[in-house]
Amino acid sequence: MSVRVQREDFDIGAEIAALTDGRTDIGGVATFMGLVRDVAGGEKIAAMTLEHYPGMTEKMLGGIEAEARARWPLDATLIIHRYGRLAPGDRIVLVVTASAHRTAAIESCEFLIDWLKTRAPFWKLEETGAGTQWVAARESDDHAAARWDEPSGSANKAAE
Amino acid sequence: MKILYFAWLRQRVGAGEETVDLPEDVRNVAGLIDWLKTRGPKYEEAFRDTSAIRVAVNQEFANLDAAIATGDEIALFPPMTGG
Numbered sequence: 001m002s003v004r005v006q007r008e009d010f011d012i013g014a015e016i017a018a019l020t021d022g023r024t025d026i027g028g029v030a031t032f033m034g035l036v037r038d039v040a041g042g043e044k045i046a047a048m049t050l051e052h053y054p055g056m057t058e059k060m061l062g063g064i065e066a067e068a069r070a071r072w073p074l075d076a077t078l079i080i081h082r083y084g085r086l087a088p089g090d091r092i093v094l095v096v097t098a099s100a101h102r103t104a105a106i107e108s109c110e111f112l113i114d115w116l117k118t119r120a121p122f123w124k125l126e127e128t129g130a131g132t133q134w135v136a137a138r139e140s141d142d143h144a145a146a147r148w149d150e151p152s153g154s155a156n157k158a159a160e
Numbered sequence: 161m162k163i164l165y166f167a168w169l170r171q172r173v174g175a176g177e178e179t180v181d182l183p184e185d186v187r188n189v190a191g192l193i194d195w196l197k198t199r200g201p202k203y204e205e206a207f208r209d210t211s212a213i214r215v216a217v218n219q220e221f222a223n224l225d226a227a228i229a230t231g232d233e234i235a236l237f238p239p240m241t242g243g
Contacts, residue, residue: 034243050242051167053235056219081242093243113243121216121235122242123167134168137239 001069001077003061005052007084010094019076019098026075028102030109032095038088040135043128050083050092053121057081064115068097071111072104079112081122111148118145161230163192165206166237169213172206182230189215190224192234214239 012033020026036048061079068077076098086092095112099105124135161182165173186195193210196203207213215222216235228234 051170052242053164053166053216053219053237056216056235059219117243118240119221120242121166121237121240123238124241125167134238135241137241141243 001065002079003058003065004078004080005054005057005061006080006082009082009091010080012091012094015078015080015094016096019078019096023075023098025100026098027100028105029096029098030102030105031097032093032109032113033091034093034113036086036088036090036092040126040128043126043130045088045126045128047085047087047127049085049125049127051123051125052081052083056121060120061116064112064119067115068108068112072097072099072108073101074099074104074108077108077112079116081116081120083122114141114144114148117141161228162233163196164233164235164237166235168238169206169236172202174202182228186228188224188228189217189222189226189234192228193224193236212238 012031016029016031020029038045061081065077065079068074074097078094078096080094082092093116095109095116097105097109097112118141126133126135162177162179164177165175170176183195186192193207197207210224214237215224215226217226217228218233
């Protein structure tokens with residue numbers, strides 16, 4: 001029910017607590033947290049800068065979240081995506097989903113991160129010893145997102 | 161019309177945002193890109209390969225044949241790499 005696009009870091013424990021405190025209907029929480037890796041294509045990365053499209057980013061993330069809530073019975077959801085210059089090891093993205101049952105939480109969490117990667121207007125610029133380069137979109141990310149195209153509410157069929 | 165550029169398109173064009181007066185014969189995104197390419201070598205270079213370009217019209221994803229009108233916010237950018 002919440003989308004945040006921010007420069008600041010986040011605390012995964014505090015975020016989960018805020019989502020679940022006082023709730024007795026939630027039976028399971030699934031999370032995905034993305035971190036900056038230090039190597040890409042064999043090159044050591046010094047830093048990564050995330051650029052985004054203010055306004056559209058929030059709108060797209062909100063739309064993706066609404067889609068997840070339409071497909072799965074979710075009690076709470078949270079997406080945090082950072083932008084700006086990040087160092088290896090820094091947290092980039094957090095997806096949290098909560099439901100009465102684990103399947104809905106786990107599947108919807110995976111759906112959200114897959115869709116977010118291909119539909120949210122973010123771009124990554126990597127800094128290496130050789131200079132800077134924009135990260136190219138990966139076909140495997142498109143495939144990961146495409147397996148959710150069938151709005152069946154379950155990944156099992158599409159994912160084989 | 162407001163045009164936004166992101167990532168390497170922004171760098172190649174040399175600006176993140178500009179406001180242009182749309183020629184009357186430009187009716188869709190493909191026409192806009194063709195017109196932009198006539199505005200100088202930086203634009204020509206930036207838009208050489210349109211298969212590498214994604215589009216949003218008023219913050220919604222759109223195709224190259226999407227209709228555009230004065231007052232629209234058009235964003236041009238490479239495929240996204242979030243997450």
